[in-house]
Amino acid sequence: MADASNSASGDLQLSHITKSFGEFVAVDDLSLTVPQGSFFALLGPSGCGKTTTLRMIAGLEDPTSGTMHIGTTDITNTRPYKRPVNTVFQNYALFPHLSIFENIAFGLRRRGVKDVKEQVDKVLELVELPHLAQRKPSQLSGGQQQRIAVARAIVNRPALLLLDEPLGALDLKLRRQMQIELKWIQTEIGLTFVHVTHDQEEAMTMADTIAVMNEGRIEQMGSPADLYDNPKTAFVAxxxxxxxxxxxxxxxxxxxxxxxxxxxxxxxxxKARSSAKDSSILVGIRPEKLRIQPEDIAMSGNILTGGTISDVSYIGVSTQYQVEMPWGQELMVFEQNDDGVAPLDKGDRVKLSWEPIFTFGLDGSEDANAGSELHISEDE
Ligand SMILES: Nc1ncnc2c1ncn2[C@@H]1O[C@H](COP(=O)(O)OP(=O)(O)O)[C@@H](O)[C@H]1O
Ligand SMILES: [Mg+2]
Known part of the structure; x- marks a missing residue:
């Protein structure tokens, strides 16, 4: 049995997984399929149950109910070390006394692999650090250590690589660079990655499929573009x-x-983009889909008149406007600075327009502010 689990392959499937800690339900009836070879991101604010979900996949936490399969193999009760799964955490936990080479070789040697050199060299090439093989972890930068942690995990060729906010400790610039590299490595070796993050840009950049989590449940699952264009809940929007x-x-x-x-x-x-259940609706428009013009200019599409610019931020590539509408709501407009026309000014009377195809509709019972206060800023 053990060997069957260890070599299991195929899609990862969670069915009705629930995890309670006493009265508290951390993960609530979660079902999802991660296609083999894909890059899957679990995205959500702090405390929504991402790590708990990952720990259950790794076998470090037992689900209260539900089942878990890799391909046709049921791994729900399989011991962690017998699962074809490796995990990379935020605190990389390399062995400080071992060289980089031996850190990577560790898993291979433990499994009794005799000739480790070829495989270790190969993953060192993959993470572009072969020249650091004889160093100790403390002699590497944070970003280099993180790449070694990834190398150490993938050298074991797990069916599944779990990454729990692995880039969280890196500064913004390095994080962006590592996102591209990790995605490249995943494509190159074709392993299944399940990546946990609270950073929406990180998930958008890297993942084929994103599951947006909120309070232990999946709000919506889809490709980055699909989630962005067709949010089904205010939280996702x-x-x-x-x-x-x-x-x-x-x-x-x-x-x-x-x-x-x-x-x-x-x-x-x-209609195809509306999830309103009755006549009450929240009409959604992304800020970059709105056009803004002085009141006397003709516009086409959906048009809202009577706005007053309450704030202007010029940020180089674009200008961001806050526009106060007659009913008191502030709308956001992002305009590319590509037409050589000077930005409009605070206090200007304006109208807004957009193409109807860019509109999405949410059910009117949704809380329009859900999720907005949890936004992760660039320099956080
Ligand atoms: N061992 C535990 N005992 C009690 N509560 C826990 C335990 N582990 C996690 N939780 C709670 O479950 C919720 C989800 O935690 P976690 O999965 O770590 O969230 P995330 O990784 O999305 O930030 C949190 O409210 C957390 O406090
Ligand atoms: Mg976490």
Whole structure:
């Protein structure tokens, strides 16, 4: 049996996994499939249950209920060391007294592999650090140590590599660089990666599929582009990028569109992109999809008039406007600085427009602010 688990391969499947600590439910009826060979990200704010989920996959924590498979092999009750799984944590925990070479060779030697050199050299090449083989961990930078931690995990060729905020301790620039490298390594060797992060940009950059977690549950799962373009909940709309969410009422249908009243103005929302359950709707538009013009200029598409610019931030590639609407709500507009026209000024009266296809609709019962206060800033 042990060998069967160790060599299990295929998709990772979690079915109705729940983990309670006493009364507290940390992971709540979670089901997901991670296709073999894909890069999967678990994204969510601190405390939403990401690490607990990862620890259950690794076998370090027993689920309260539910099952776990790799391919057709049930690993729910398999001991951690018998799972075809390796984990890389934020604190890399290299063995300080061993050389880099021996750190990487450790798992191979433990499994009784005789000739380790070829395999160790290969992964050192992969992480582009062959010249550091004889150093000790303390003689490496944080970023280099992190790459060695990845090398040490992948040399064992696990079916599944789990990464728990592995880049969290690195500064922003190095983190961005490591994201690209890790993604490259994953593509190169074709292992399945399950990567945990609270950084939405990190998840977007690296993952084929993202599962957005909130309070122990999956809010939505999909490709980065799909989640960004078609959020189904306010939490996803706000946590993954920023969104303008405006309360409205669906008045009628017109072909492929719902016609929605937004404080007296009619706008079109594609039916296919609306998850409103009845006539109450939150109309969503991403800030970069909005166009902004002085009130007297003609515009097409969905149009909202009567705005007043309450704040302007010029940030080089773009200008970010806050626009106060007649009903008191502030909307965000990001405009590329690519037309040579000077930005509009604070206090200017403006109208906003956007193409109806860029609109998404959320159910009116959603909390428009869900997830927005949890946003991770660039320099955090
Ligand atoms: N061993 C434990 N006992 C009690 N509560 C725990 C334990 N481990 C985690 N939790 C709680 O479960 C929730 C999810 O934790 P965790 O999975 O670490 O979140 P994340 O990794 O998303 O930040 C948190 O509220 C945390 O305090
Ligand atoms: Mg965690």
């Amino acid at each position: 706000n946590f993954l990028g920023q969104s303008n969410l405006i309360k409205g009422k669906i008045e009628s249908n017109d072909g492929a569109n719902q016609i929605v009243d937004l404080f007296g103005t009619k706008v079109a929302v594609p």
